[in-house]
Amino acid sequence: MTLATLQWFDRRSMTLATLQWFDRRSMTLATLQWFDRRSMTLATLQWFDRRSMTLATEGRSMPDDPSFSTQSIHGQSVDDPENRPASLPIYQSAGWVFRDLDEVDAIYERRAPGAIYGTDGLPNILALEAVVAKLEATDAALATSGGMAAFLATFLATLSHGDRVVASRDLYGNTTRLLDDLKRFGISTSFVDATDLETVRRDLADGAKLVVVETISNPRMRVAHIPKLAALAHERGALLVVDNTFAGPYHCQPSILGADVIIESVTKFFGGHHDLVVGAVAAREEILGPIRTIAVRSSMVPGAFDAWLAARSIQTLEPRMERSARNASELASWLAGHDSIRAAHYPGLADHPDRDASAATLRRGHGAMLAFEIDGGREAVNRMLGELSMVRLVLSLGGTATTLSHPATSSHRALSKTQREALGIHDGFLRLSVGIEALDDIKSDLARGLSVLA
Numbered sequence: 110m111t112l113a114t115l116q117w118f119d120r121r122s123m124t125l126a127t128l129q130w131f132d133r134r135s136m137t138l139a140t141l142q143w144f145d146r147r148s149m150t151l152a153t154l155q156w157f158d159r160r161s162m163t164l165a166t167e168g169r170s171m172p173d174d175p176s177f178s179t180q181s182i183h184g185q186s187v188d189d190p191e192n193r194p195a196s197l198p199i200y201q202s203a204g205w206v207f208r209d210l211d212e213v214d215a216i217y218e219r220r221a222p223g224a225i226y227g228t229d230g231l232p233n234i235l236a237l238e239a240v241v242a243k244l245e246a247t248d249a250a251l252a253t254s255g256g257m258a259a260f261l262a263t264f265l266a267t268l269s270h271g272d273r274v275v276a277s278r279d280l281y282g283n284t285t286r287l288l289d290d291l292k293r294f295g296i297s298t299s300f301v302d303a304t305d306l307e308t309v310r311r312d313l314a315d316g317a318k319l320v321v322v323e324t325i326s327n328p329r330m331r332v333a334h335i336p337k338l339a340a341l342a343h344e345r346g347a348l349l350v351v352d353n354t355f356a357g358p359y360h361c362q363p364s365i366l367g368a369d370v371i372i373e374s375v376t377k378f379f380g381g382h383h384d385l386v387v388g389a390v391a392a393r394e395e396i397l398g399p400i401r402t403i404a405v406r407s408s409m410v411p412g413a414f415d416a417w418l419a420a421r422s423i424q425t426l427e428p429r430m431e432r433s434a435r436n437a438s439e440l441a442s443w444l445a446g447h448d449s450i451r452a453a454h455y456p457g458l459a460d461h462p463d464r465d466a467s468a469a470t471l472r473r474g475h476g477a478m479l480a481f482e483i484d485g486g487r488e489a490v491n492r493m494l495g496e497l498s499m500v501r502l503v504l505s506l507g508g509t510a511t512t513l514s515h516p517a518t519s520s521h522r523a524l525s526k527t528q529r530e531a532l533g534i535h536d537g538f539l540r541l542s543v544g545i546e547a548l549d550d551i552k553s554d555l556a557r558g559l560s561v562l563a
């Protein structure tokens with residue numbers, strides 16, 4: 110039984126006997142409330158229940174002689190099943206029916222559970238938010254239409270004209286560009302090397318509202334020392350915003366390490382099957398409340414089907430992450446020793462520059478993302494792609510299949526050539542999202558691709 114139901118009972122001063130009876134019946138709270146508003150007795154309710162009637166049968170019926178169009182609209186009514194479905198149904202509905210204005214007030218004021226609109230209170234969105242909040246270990250979470258919507262809602266709710274942001278220079282290209290876009294609204298961003306804590310400390314001395322970093326950076330695989338960055342941000346009264354997309358909560362729970370706002374592109378490992386675009390923000394309720402208001406007000410939320418698909422996929426997050434991270438660790442060591450590879454980047458490699466940060470920030474391994482560099486630029490990349498049969502060029506990540514991407518022409522295309530070169534993202538820089546296929550199959554496909562570079 111939900112806390113809201115219990116609170117409703119409490120507000121009505123109902124007896125424990127009624128509560129226990131209700132609990133045994135699997136009757137919905139809406140039915141009970143309908144009875145209550147009519148001051149019906151428990152005896153009437155029990156009579157109603159013995160006949161296995163549902164409240165839907167109490168609803169409106171069609172006119173005596175309905176027209177063709179009325180029948181096509183109202184002729185689809187069906188009683189709710191008496192028992193519950195084993196899986197949460199897809200609530201593909203933009204509007205919800207209210208019995209009267211008192212029910213509208215009660216649901217708006219959160220005195221009774223219920224949905225208001227397709228963007229507000231939709232059960233599939235609530236289910237997704239509940240599981241994301243649990244996995245991120247935060248009070249609450251907000252589901253958004255994508256990872257970038259999660260960022261925009263956060264920026265709109267926390268920043269005003271004249272504010273300053275300190276951000277890692279090593280971010281997903283669109284996050285960098287979104288921060289650049291905020292200049293038009295009088296919000297400036299200083300981009301720093303977030304792995305150099307002294308630089309971050311110096312930059313924060315000028316004051317900032319937010320510090321923005323990625324747990325594992327896209328695409329250079331640098332790892333943020335979240336506990337130390339949180340301490341630095343908090344010393345200066347700033348909030349630490351962490352994009353946790355590459356690690357996901359399986360490898361890192363930034364809130365436990367001191368981060369204030371966690372952004373996830375649910376499109377990636379949470380979704381995990383290359384078939385949806387959804388985002389999420391997780392935070393303490395006092396921070397998340399205004400972010401949710403902006404996102405719901407501007408419809409920056411997912412549709413029912415995408416929210417359902419994301420929540421369904423999260424059920425297998427742990428086995429997928431466990432297997433793809435194990436594959437990635439093996440592949441990173443193999444690629445690092447391969448003759449055709451100029452450099453390999455993976456937080457689990459012994460020569461990775463952020464070993465201390467990884468130990469403080471990551472758990473259960475080092476994730477399923479890695480990057481490597483080859484000589485020969487664009488032409489060599491195309492030659493290699495021509496030899497691959499299983500690993501395909503896909504401009505996303507985090508799915509069951511191993512995929513390659515080329516940051517210079519995709520995730521970091523929005524940056525200038527100079528900005529890319531400053532980050533070391535040249536035309537021979539490739540990013541690999543490792544899937545859950547058999548390791549030997551991934552390895553032999555990549556080996557075939559790399560063989561043409563010798």
Ligand SMILES: Cc1ncc(COP(=O)(O)O)c(C=O)c1O
Nearest residue numbers: 255256257281327354374376387
């Ligand atoms: C690290 C990171 N953050 C955010 C995003 C944006 O997420 P979405 O595509 O769900 O809007 C991406 C997309 O690739 C990403 O890689």
